[in-house]
Amino acid sequence: xxxxxxxxxxxxxxxxxxxxxxxxxxxxxxxxxxxxxxxxxxxxxxxxxxxxxxxxxxxxxxxxxxxxxxxxxxxxxxxxxxxxxxxxxxxxxxxxxxxxxxxxxxxxxxxxxxxxxxxxxxxxxxxxxxxxxxxxxxxxxxxxxxxxxxxxxxxxxxxxxxxxxxxxxxxxxxxxxxxxxxxxxxxxxxxxxxxxxxxxxxxxxxxxxxxxxxxxxxxxxxxxxxxxxxxxxxxxxxxxxxxxxxxxxxxxxxxxxxxxxxxxxxxxxxxxxxxxxxxxxxxxxxxxxxxxxxxxxxxxxxxxxxxxxxxxxxxxxxxxxxxxxxxxxxxxxxxxxxxxxxxxxxxxxxxxxxxxxxxxxxxxxxxxxxxxxxxxxxxxxxxxxxxxxxxxxxxxxxxxxxxxxxx
Amino acid sequence: xxxxxxxxxxxxxxxxxxxxxxxxxxxxxxxxxxxxxxxxxxxxxxxxxxxxxxxxxxxxxxxxxxxxxxxxxxxxxxxxxxxxxxxxxxxxxxxxxxxxxxxxxxxxxxxxxxxxxxxxxxxxxxxxxxxxxxxxxxxxxxxxxxxxxxxxxxxxxxxxxxxxxxxxxxxxxxxxxxxxxxxxxxxxxxxxxxxxxxxxxxxxxxxxxxxxxxxxxxxxxxxxxxxxxxxxxxxxxxxxxxxxxxxxxxxxxxxxxxxxxxxxxxxxxxxxxxxxxxxxxxxxxxxxxxxxxxxxxxxxxxxxxxxxxxxxxxxxxxxxxxxxxxxxxxxxxxxxxxxxxxxxxxxxxxxxxxxxxxxxxxxxxxxxxxxxxxxxxxxxxxxxxxxxxxxxxxxxxxxxxxxxxxxxxxxxxxxxxxxxxxxxxxxxxxxxxxxxxxxxxxxxx
Numbered sequence: 001x002x003x004x005x006x007x008x009x010x011x012x013x014x015x016x017x018x019x020x021x022x023x024x025x026x027x028x029x030x031x032x033x034x035x036x037x038x039x040x041x042x043x044x045x046x047x048x049x050x051x052x053x054x055x056x057x058x059x060x061x062x063x064x065x066x067x068x069x070x071x072x073x074x075x076x077x078x079x080x081x082x083x084x085x086x087x088x089x090x091x092x093x094x095x096x097x098x099x100x101x102x103x104x105x106x107x108x109x110x111x112x113x114x115x116x117x118x119x120x121x122x123x124x125x126x127x128x129x130x131x132x133x134x135x136x137x138x139x140x141x142x143x144x145x146x147x148x149x150x151x152x153x154x155x156x157x158x159x160x161x162x163x164x165x166x167x168x169x170x171x172x173x174x175x176x177x178x179x180x181x182x183x184x185x186x187x188x189x190x191x192x193x194x195x196x197x198x199x200x201x202x203x204x205x206x207x208x209x210x211x212x213x214x215x216x217x218x219x220x221x222x223x224x225x226x227x228x229x230x231x232x233x234x235x236x237x238x239x240x241x242x243x244x245x246x247x248x249x250x251x252x253x254x255x256x257x258x259x260x261x262x263x264x265x266x267x268x269x270x271x272x273x274x275x276x277x278x279x280x281x282x283x284x285x286x287x288x289x290x291x292x293x294x295x296x297x298x299x300x301x302x303x304x305x306x307x308x309x310x311x312x313x314x315x316x317x318x319x320x321x322x323x324x325x326x327x328x329x330x331x332x333x334x335x336x337x338x339x340x341x342x343x344x345x346x347x348x349x350x351x352x353x354x355x356x357x358x359x360x361x362x363x364x365x366x367x368x369x370x371x372x373x374x375x376x377x378x379x380x381x382x383x384x385x386x387x388x389x390x391x392x393x394x395x396x397x398x399x400x401x402x403x404x405x406x407x
Numbered sequence: 408x409x410x411x412x413x414x415x416x417x418x419x420x421x422x423x424x425x426x427x428x429x430x431x432x433x434x435x436x437x438x439x440x441x442x443x444x445x446x447x448x449x450x451x452x453x454x455x456x457x458x459x460x461x462x463x464x465x466x467x468x469x470x471x472x473x474x475x476x477x478x479x480x481x482x483x484x485x486x487x488x489x490x491x492x493x494x495x496x497x498x499x500x501x502x503x504x505x506x507x508x509x510x511x512x513x514x515x516x517x518x519x520x521x522x523x524x525x526x527x528x529x530x531x532x533x534x535x536x537x538x539x540x541x542x543x544x545x546x547x548x549x550x551x552x553x554x555x556x557x558x559x560x561x562x563x564x565x566x567x568x569x570x571x572x573x574x575x576x577x578x579x580x581x582x583x584x585x586x587x588x589x590x591x592x593x594x595x596x597x598x599x600x601x602x603x604x605x606x607x608x609x610x611x612x613x614x615x616x617x618x619x620x621x622x623x624x625x626x627x628x629x630x631x632x633x634x635x636x637x638x639x640x641x642x643x644x645x646x647x648x649x650x651x652x653x654x655x656x657x658x659x660x661x662x663x664x665x666x667x668x669x670x671x672x673x674x675x676x677x678x679x680x681x682x683x684x685x686x687x688x689x690x691x692x693x694x695x696x697x698x699x700x701x702x703x704x705x706x707x708x709x710x711x712x713x714x715x716x717x718x719x720x721x722x723x724x725x726x727x728x729x730x731x732x733x734x735x736x737x738x739x740x741x742x743x744x745x746x747x748x749x750x751x752x753x754x755x756x757x758x759x760x761x762x763x764x765x766x767x768x769x770x771x772x773x774x775x776x777x778x779x780x781x782x783x784x785x786x787x788x789x790x791x792x793x794x795x796x797x798x799x800x801x802x803x804x805x806x807x808x809x810x811x812x813x814x815x816x817x818x819x820x821x822x823x824x825x826x827x828x829x830x831x832x833x834x835x836x837x838x839x840x841x842x843x844x845x846x847x848x849x850x851x852x
Contacts, residue, residue, distance in 0.1 A: 026581070039491070039524070073591075077586060082610060085519075088522055091484045114542045115507075118481040122488075123488075145606050146605075148602055202704070227462060227479055
């Protein structure tokens, strides 16, 4: 499917997490570390992102309390700890915004696809078609213990050469693909015009337009239909962050939007080749799957100031900040150069992770965005009212309606 | 002492109470309907809005039930969104303890309580049916006799999670760099026959400490569960005497748990029709009942007692001459109220006697037994009745269920609330900010 906007235009997302992605960000003078659990904090951030005409915000989440070690709790007292359910944060902010996409994280490994399907459908209703969901697999043993429904082996790192670890990963991502399949079938389980309110016959719905989904998978089965009618977008976009082959396959088979972490343009090209190949293998070669590059950003008008700020934050944290994504410190114009170079490799957009909030978010909306607009590669007004519209994704018919037509 | 009346609003849903065929009936799913309804309740200074839940579309005779409203939003998500368009109104969600895990539910309610600055409440319900279970990972795993035990344990476990943060852990001291005063906030470990969980709860202590807890249901186990653990009970009672008996019974159980009568509010569901005069309201009420119970609806209702397909019968004709089928399987699935008829043969006998005495057809009988509104009259009459029922300890207030979305609450708020305020039995404005404060419940320690 063609992207409706001019060639070379970029999509921009911002990843919101706590006080920002740098562990010392909460100590910055403009941070609001005592308000991280309030609605007002999140509303202000998302409104700022919307003022910058961004496509969407993602909201990070996890079941476990934050830890510097993703596989076990730590006992640090100098980092932000504690967070709210991301879907509910998105819902709380939705009525206060009008155009920006809201993409909360959902932990698929420990949740019911039936519950999350209706939650995201409802987020789509309360936002007027701006919902998405970023799916996240959980492999940590201590996270499984919180829920108590299943056992996981203890991992210390995701070792790409250890076949046992790769099998754990494979199983978890296969289940994630099943989870997305169920969520998507449930969104389609009501055709758009299922509600008929036919006073003459006394029927509220047309039973021919409600569908059992009858999903049978390895770890769960779900009957359907959903209790919630088909959401405004039909299929809210599904996103996933991916760092290697198995998660790339989840993006290729199940998502509309992948977040990748290239180190340079060549790396971006290689990742895209891998995703597109997996997409073809999954039979989705003709569907548009966006791949965005993730970059952690420290932005100031003076490049030295940006680097100095990052160093100051590192000093306060007592350790150099490292990330799965490239860490960029510089000016909005320098970042624009980098994004355009990476876009040349085929990335359709970027998910920027602000090093510190609100500083680096404002630098995106008030520095980077005007710079990209000057270069003619970013929108100057919202051109669509739904997230699918902003991403140039058509609104699909219900799979069950399509089948009915084919039959 | 004059008691204060508590009022709440139930967003009407998938029962025949909701007259979707009325031209004034709006969307049951668009957010604008919820916004109007919630803002009307807040304009009326109500304690809270109430949402029901059902996790599978209802079926009868093997097909999805299509005569009533079908479909509703996700409870948590719509309540969180309503937090943005209201300021004081409590937000009560019905959440099932069978098809959820304590960790998830506690995380969601603690989040909702933060995002609404202390306005969250949880109506705890249980189910066991394999029918609903077909939508979930675990399926219908719970024997019926264990459902209250699991519910009790579930609730207790979520309390341990809510209480795992004391409230003083976060220092967020930018100067010293101390974010946490406690290196292990939210630590918990719980192990029993139903749940074996441990770790750290991720949500800091919320404004109310934990959500207000409601219990719905009338059974012996339900009453005991409410007396031991709930802040409010959502009940249904036809008459003043039945309400008083229930009130005495439930409040009388509190002492056994070291609780006082003011620690559990009794809030029955109530429907209403307000007219300029009592006569006009009565006429309107009759018309609404006719809309609520169509011929087809009457047949489906009577099938729920007879437990057999009666679609060949004429709703305007006499009651079926065959007897109800008594057995394990039921023609209606996904409906709590079919269990109200514990002795279908006796119910059938009573209904036949009533129909014979009054000359009722099936539809007339069903309109009579199923749809009688709680309050019918002029604003003065309705206000006086509500005041009387509260002062005579038939309840502590009411959860009002209008028959229309989104405007069904407006006549009550515009015409009855001012009269209750004049009587000095209902607040002129909110005094507190949290739902616990609206309900007169003491803050948690």
